[in-house]
Amino acid sequence: MQIDDREMVTVALPGAAAPLLRAHLAAVALTSPDPQALAGFYQDALGYEGQWLDGHWTGRLGARRLMIGPGAANNVDHTIFAVPYAQALSDLRGRLASAGISVVEARSQALSGAAIRFSDPDGNVLLFGVADPAEEIDMAGAARLQHIVFASDEAPAMVRFYCDIVGFTPSDYVRDEGQDLTSAFLRCGEEHHSLAVFRAPRKRLDHLCYDVTTWTDIRDWADRFAARHIKLRWGPGRHGPGNNLFLFINDPDGNWLEFSTELEQVVGSRPVKTWVHEERTLNSWGSAFLRS
Missing domain, CATH: 3.10.180.10 (2,3-Dihydroxybiphenyl 1,2-Dioxygenase, domain 1)
Structure with a gap:
């Protein structure tokens, strides 16, 4: 996909009255050569509460999650965004299909029900799904x-x-x-x-x-x-x-x-x-x- 960035909008937003996407960052999954040490840091320094399953750690801080698994440092395994309702997910699936973007059905504990997985042009893996209402309650x-x-x-x-x-x-x-x-x-x-x-x-x-x-x-x-x-x-x-x-x-x-x-x-x-x-x-x- 060859794009001249100078063609991007700089004055007014196209379709600004009806944004195509409403979502929030729900979770990020990092990889680490020492997942145990990295998870320990997030628990002590940031106050995460977490648990281990099959060598992968899932931590919660407020209503958002951080996951850590084995792999290279400074690397994101996947990023999760939550949309507010099922129609928003369906609309996104349609836009991806129209653009020829490969989509895989997926699941995540950070989301409610079905989700979709796809990659951006750099290969970053993204999951989008419907938000779990309980996940939006942040701890003070x-x-x-x-x-x-x-x-x-x-x-x-x-x-x-x-x-x-x-x-x-x-x-x-x-x-x-x-x-x-x-x-x-x-x-x-x-x-x-x-x-x-x-x-x-x-x-x-x-x-x-x-x-x-x-x-x-x-x-x-x-x-x-x-x-x-x-x-x-x-x-x-x-x-x-x-x-x-x-x-x-x-x-x-x-x-x-x-x-x-x-x-x-x-x-x-x-x-x-x-x-x-x-x-x-x-x-x-x-x-x-x-x-x-």
């Missing part, structure tokens, strides 16, 4: 798994796939001096983004993000990490796209984890915002990690 004070970011050396193709076929809505684009796409922030509800794509030299997981309620929670999580001698790797700071406050740490496998609050809420339609690829876009308070 728990960080909520909120978004995932994929790095890609084919970012324009990835963004077109997620927007035109899966049905995400673009919130913000970031472009370099040549107007080539460097980042895209995509939403599937009122939160500014639940998935993003960053341009990078190779395909990989960029980071996972946990949403917390207030700026004070950012302080409290930083204190929690300090008590465990876990260094802050970036932040605190404020992103341009999304306007959210953030800090980052690494887990033992080197996966980047973001803790964020005050993410922009998009109610109804709005034009796609375009940002310049520079440090102040990624962090208006100071330094930034520019992926490309």
